[in-house]
Amino acid sequence: xxxxxxxxxxxxxxxxxxxxxxxxxxxxxxxxxxxxxxxxxxxxxxxxxxxxxxxxxxxxxxxxxxxxxxxxxxxxxxxxxxxxxxxxxxxxxxxxxxxxxxxxxxxxxxxxxxxxxxxxxxxxxxxxxxxxxxxxxxxxxxxxxxxxxxxxxxxxxxxxxxxxxxxxxxxxxxxxxxxxxxxxxxxxxxxxxxxxxxxxxxxxxxxxxxxxxxxxxxxxxxxxxxxxxxxxxxxxxxxxxxxxxxxxxxxxxxxxxxxxxxxxxxxxxxxxxxxxxxxxxxxxxxxxxxxxxxxxxxxxxxxxxxxxxxxxxxxxxxxxxxxxxxxxxxxxxxxxxxxxxxxxxxxxxxxxxxxxxxxxxxxxxxxxxxxxxxxxxxxxxxxxxxxxxxxxxxxxxxxxxxxxxxxxxxxxxxxxxxxxxxxxxxxxxxxxxxxxxxx
Ligand code: CAA
Numbered sequence: 001x002x003x004x005x006x007x008x009x010x011x012x013x014x015x016x017x018x019x020x021x022x023x024x025x026x027x028x029x030x031x032x033x034x035x036x037x038x039x040x041x042x043x044x045x046x047x048x049x050x051x052x053x054x055x056x057x058x059x060x061x062x063x064x065x066x067x068x069x070x071x072x073x074x075x076x077x078x079x080x081x082x083x084x085x086x087x088x089x090x091x092x093x094x095x096x097x098x099x100x101x102x103x104x105x106x107x108x109x110x111x112x113x114x115x116x117x118x119x120x121x122x123x124x125x126x127x128x129x130x131x132x133x134x135x136x137x138x139x140x141x142x143x144x145x146x147x148x149x150x151x152x153x154x155x156x157x158x159x160x161x162x163x164x165x166x167x168x169x170x171x172x173x174x175x176x177x178x179x180x181x182x183x184x185x186x187x188x189x190x191x192x193x194x195x196x197x198x199x200x201x202x203x204x205x206x207x208x209x210x211x212x213x214x215x216x217x218x219x220x221x222x223x224x225x226x227x228x229x230x231x232x233x234x235x236x237x238x239x240x241x242x243x244x245x246x247x248x249x250x251x252x253x254x255x256x257x258x259x260x261x262x263x264x265x266x267x268x269x270x271x272x273x274x275x276x277x278x279x280x281x282x283x284x285x286x287x288x289x290x291x292x293x294x295x296x297x298x299x300x301x302x303x304x305x306x307x308x309x310x311x312x313x314x315x316x317x318x319x320x321x322x323x324x325x326x327x328x329x330x331x332x333x334x335x336x337x338x339x340x341x342x343x344x345x346x347x348x349x350x351x352x353x354x355x356x357x358x359x360x361x362x363x364x365x366x367x368x369x370x371x372x373x374x375x376x377x378x379x380x381x382x383x384x385x386x387x388x389x390x391x392x393x394x395x396x397x398x399x400x401x402x403x404x405x406x407x408x409x410x411x412x413x414x415x416x417x418x419x420x421x422x423x424x425x426x427x428x429x430x431x432x433x434x435x436x437x438x439x
Contacts, residue, residue: 001133001134001174002174002175002176002180003130003133003134003172003173003174003176003180003181004130004172004173004176004178004179004180004181004372004373004375005126005170005171005172005176005178005179005181005372006067006142006171006172006173006176006177006178007063007066007067007170007171007176007177007178007381007384008063008168008169008170008171008178008334008338008381008385009059009060009062009063009066009168009169009384009385010059010166010167010168010169010331010335010338010385010386010387010390011055011056011058011059011062011166011167011168011169011390012044012165012166012325012387012390012391012394013043013044013045013046013047013050013055013150013164013165013166013325013394014044014045014046014047014050014393014394014395015044015045015046015047015394015395015396015397015405016042016043016044016045016391016394016395016396016397017042017043017045017163017396017397017402018041018042018396019031019034019035019040019041019042019043019161020034020035020041022396022397022398022399022402023043023160023161023399023402024161025399026399027160027161029161033161034161037248038161038162038246038247038248039246039247039248039250039251039319039322039323040161040162040246040247040322040323040326041323041324042323042324042325042326043161043162043163043164043165043325043326044164044165044166044324044325044326044328044391044394045163045164045165045397045402045405046150046165046405046409047395047405048405048408048409048429049428049429050150050165050428050429051085051150051409051429052079052081052083052084052085052091052148052149052150052167053091053094053095053098053148053427053429054098054426054427054428054429055148055150055165055166055167056079056081056091056095056146056148056167056169057094057095057098057099057427058167058426058427059146059148059167059168059169060077060095060099060144060146060167060169061098061099061102061427062169062386063144063169063170063171064099064144066384067171069142069171070103070104070105071096071099071100071103071105071106071107071110072105072109072141073141073142074107074110074141074142074143074144075109075110075111075138075139075141075142075143076110076111076112076113076129076132076138076141076143076144077092077095077096077107077110077111077112077113077143077144077146078092078112078113078114078115078125078128078129078143078144078145078146079091079092079095079113079114079115079125079146079147079148080114080115080116080121080122080124080125080145080146080147080148080330081114081115081116081121081147081148081149081329081330082116082118082119082121082149082197082329082330083148083149083150083151083329084114084116085411090112090113090114091114091148092112092113092114092146093112095146096110096112098427113128115128117362117364117366118195118329118330118362118363118364118365119243119245119327119329119330119332119333119360119361119362119363120243120330120360120361120362120366120367120368121147121330121362122145122147122168122330122331122332122333122334122360123333123334123358123360123368123370124368125145125147126145126170126172126181127185127368128143129143129145129172130172130181133172133173133174142171142172142173143171143172143173144169144170144171144172145169145170145171145172146167146168146169146170147167147168147170147328147329147330147331147334148166148167148168148330148331149164149165149166149167149328149329149330149331150165150409151163151164151165151326151327151328151329152165152201152202152406152409153202153203153205154202155403155406157202157203157205158205158207159203159205159207161246162245162246162326162327163326163327164325164326164327164328164329165328166325166328166331166335167328167331168328168330168331168334168335168338170334176375177375177377177378177380177381178341178374178375178377178378178381178382179337179356179372179373179374179375179378180372180373180375181370181371181372182229182370182371182372182373184225184228184229184370184371185224185225185228185368185369185370186221186222186223186224186225186226186227186228186229186368186369186370187220187221187224187366187367187368187369188216188217188218188219188220188221188222188223188224188366188367189217189220189365189366189367190213190216190217190365190366191364192213192363192364192365193206193364194206194209194210194213194363194364194365195210195363195364195365196363196364201410201411201412202410210363211249211252213363213365214243214245214249214253214361214363214365214367215252215253215256217361217365217366217367218242218253218256218257218359218361218367218369219256219260220367221359221367221368221369222257222260222261222359222369223260224369225369225370229371232261232357233261233262233265234257234258234261234262234267234310234314235310236355236357237314237355237356237357237371238314238340238344238349238351238354238355238356238374239314239315239317239318239337239340239341239344239356239357240254240257240314240315240318240356240357240358240359241318241333241336241337241339241340241356241358241359242254242257242315242318242333242336242359242361243332243333243336243359243360243361243362244318244319244322244327244332244333244335244336245327245332246322246326246327247319247322247323250315250318250319250336251315253359254311254314254315255298255301255302255307257359258301258307258310258311259298259301267306270306271301271304271306271307317339317340317343317344318336318337318339318340318343319336319339320339320342320343321335321336321338321339321342321387321391322335322336322339324391325391333358333359333360333361337356337358337372338382338385338387340356341374341378341382342382342385342387344382345379345382345383351374351378352374352375352376352378353373353374353376354373354374355371355372355373355374356371356372356373356374357369357370357371357372358370358371358372
């Protein structure tokens with residue numbers, strides 16, 4: 001049975017915070033640290049009337065309208081988020097409530113839930129929907145998966161430059177139009193405390209450690225995936241979308257993944273000789289010496305023409321959207337997939353039948369690797385994305401506006417939201433906070 005993503009719709013936060021021109025000078029940072037080091041140019045920032053419910057509902061509504069669906073076509077709604085405001089009632093019920101305002105039907109028949117495991121929850125929700133359909137429990141209905149987050153950090157946190165906000169709605173169905181998902185999966189999972197939100201809105205982050213944990217879990221997931229997949233070879237995949245908290249993180253993950261996939265192959269033998277004096281990092285008794293050799297080897301590998309060409313073709317196109325929106329947590333890897341396929345469309349590459357390898361990750365921590373196969377109607381799905389129009393329509397905010405709007409989204413601050421709100425055709429917060437408004 002072929003099951004996977006039938007359609008996707010994206011809703012970006014309506015404001016734009018320029019990192020080089022606006023955030024860097026205010027934080028007394030060099031703009032290049034953000035644009036070159038992190039690889040980010042702007043954050044999509046949530047306007048005052050936006051939250052995870054409005055963004056998720058707007059993305060889902062767009063998707064349903066485009067595919068001509070009504071609530072009766074959908075048997076399951078899962079929201080993946082790490083920005084939830086309710087510890088009991090799932091965000092999917094709030095989203096369904098919004099959607100029911102515009103359809104004559106309701107979602108009484110639909111199984112609703114909320115998935116939490118930091119950023120990997122979006123992919124876990126896809127897995128749940130996939131399993132539900134493959135188990136034959138869907139009674140001909142599709143599943144709606146919505147990954148929605150306001151990825152905000154406390155003011156002054158090192159993560160401030162990686163903020164973002166947006167939602168990705170995905171329809172999971174049999175014989176999908178966009179991609180099928182592989183049965184094979186690989187996992188790397190461990191109890192980690194590098195990024196937490198224990199009953200607090202903004203995360204407590206050990207940023208440097210979080211980077212190392214990401215890489216360690218991703219390596220384990222790749223190893224686990226290789227134990228069940230027939231073959232993993234870097235040229236086998238047209239694109240490899242990774243979870244992208246910032247493109248600089250993906251630079252590190254891609255090098256690790258490439259090194260892992262070429263090890264003990266002819267490619268590695270060729271590269272090892274091209275690298276010349278740098279030894280392959282094995283055969284050391286001393287641990288420090290071994291780590292130095294690994295670092296030197298990886299640095300040299302990164303500089304090879306073969307790696308650079310592979311990175312440009314396979315990884316770079318996955319980062320186009322992230323550079324302009326920042327981290328969307330649960331939506332991030334799904335934006336990376338959309339970005340890659342949009343780039344293929346622009347380059348005139350026929351993707352039908354081609355493979356993607358998805359590297360999902362969530363702090364706390366878990367990585368998942370699975371493959372996807374692009375389906376023949378993928379062009380219609382990608383052409384229907386209006387992400388470029390949304391990004392172009394965003395309003396640039398000054399640093400002073402950013403400070404005020406960040407306060408509006410800070411649950412610990414008492415703010416009169418009516419002072420900021422403007423009327424809208426879309427789903428919006430009504431000024432009394434998400435719980436009061438929707439219960
Ligand atoms: N020109 C060019 N590059 C520059 C530069 C300049 N003037 N100044 C600094 N850089 C480079 C640095 O060399 C560094 O690159 P490398 O890592 O490749 O060496 C990069 O810019 C960032 O500089 P710092 O490491 O000094 O930056 P920082 O310590 O202030 O912040 C961070 C980095 C800790 C990752 C911070 O952004 C953070 O805490 N982010 C939130 C946590 C996060 O995203 N972690 C990622 C893994 S966890 C995850 O993926 C889950 C999730 O979604 C959060």
